[in-house]
């Protein structure tokens with residue numbers, strides 16, 4: 282079977298426009314924004330207005346909703362370019378969790394749900410959140426431990442449970458909540474609007490990253506009533522539909538963070554090419570050359586793996602293994618690239634002003650969310666060597 286990585290001319294042109302946009306409009310503003318504590322909605326609206334003006338908003342969403350309608354291979358080109366600036370994906374409205382939520386709504390939302398949420402999301406008018414993770418003993422690395430419940434009542438459902446690490450929950454117009462059923466197998470996703478009296482923001486969770494508007498929060502669903510038309514996808518098909526979101530979403534994370542790793546590498550290489558140490562340019566020392574070469578190897582293999590999984594997704598394959606493999610390999614490669622770049626850049630490597638220190642911090646959680654490396658390795662190995670009979 283031929284694997285086609287040809288980049289269509291129009292995608293290549295778009296890549297150039299995104300490249301110019303993030304370098305001219307986004308990157309110069311980042312140091313100030315992070316010095317002020319990270320992006321808020323005012324920053325988001327400003328950056329997205331610039332992207333809209335440049336015709337670059339929502340590249341992943343269908344053209345019917347005002348997006349650019351890129352397939353997954355097209356996204357892999359454009360998202361990597363956007364990710365070169367930490368706030369590039371936010372500017373283009375293709376950052377997590379909105380990007381994955383938009384994809385999910387476009388695939389399983391009803392026409393009414395798409396009209397109500399996807400249109401405003403694509404236009405950057407609203408933000409959204411995705412609520413899966415719970416405090417122990419609930420869902421985390423193991424989604425089957427889902428503890429939040431949904432009970433069917435007259436005209437709708439009542440949801441009860443607590444979620445944590447919910448990115449962007451503070452300020453999200455709608456939160457997609459995963460809940461399981463007591464009286465039937467499986468789980469269901471529900472669209473819960475911000476003004477629902479049964480949804481409460483319990484507290485913010487301070488984490489090392491600063492990149493997400495609204496940060497991360499603990500939220501509680503307390504006797505939270507939602508009508509029948511708040512069901513996203515089919516009742517009982519929540520886990521299957523979670524894969525519709527999570528498979529592609531873990532790959533788009535890889536694309537964006539690969540862009541950030543490339544920037545870290547660019548900063549370090551520029552330093553190594555300029556800096557003279559012990560009578561030579563830093564870049565001419567053998568140990569520095571090894572660092573640079575190892576970065577190039579990691580950058581190239583990560584990109585190839587992303588393109589391979591993107592091609593599979595575009596061909597209609599759910600690519601469960603390939604997206605897991607890419608998530609593990611790319612998140613770990615990105616960590617290595619950024620760590621080496623920090624070392625090569627010396628003090629500049631940990632300085633906020635070069636943004637390298639910020640990139641170093643921002644990429645670390647990627648090895649935990651969307652499935653920690655160990656959970657993906659566990660699942661991959663289990664598909665190679667199935668469980669013994671009689672074991673769950």
Ligand SMILES: Cc1cc2nc3c(=O)[nH]c(=O)nc-3n(C[C@H](O)[C@H](O)[C@H](O)COP(=O)(O)OP(=O)(O)OC[C@H]3O[C@@H](n4cnc5c(N)ncnc54)[C@H](O)[C@@H]3O)c2cc1C
Nearest residue numbers: 411412413414421422446447448646650651653655656659
């Ligand atoms: C910055 C950030 C943003 C997030 N945003 C969201 C969000 O918007 N919505 C949401 O629902 N969740 C979100 N999460 C939560 C994230 O998905 C979870 O943190 C992740 O799934 C791990 O779950 P846990 O934290 O409960 O860790 P645990 O499940 O307790 O796992 C702890 C560790 O156990 C190890 N481990 C896991 N499986 C295995 C195994 N099979 N064998 C050996 N070791 C293993 C791993 O090292 C793992 O890190 C976010 C997390 C972070 C850090």
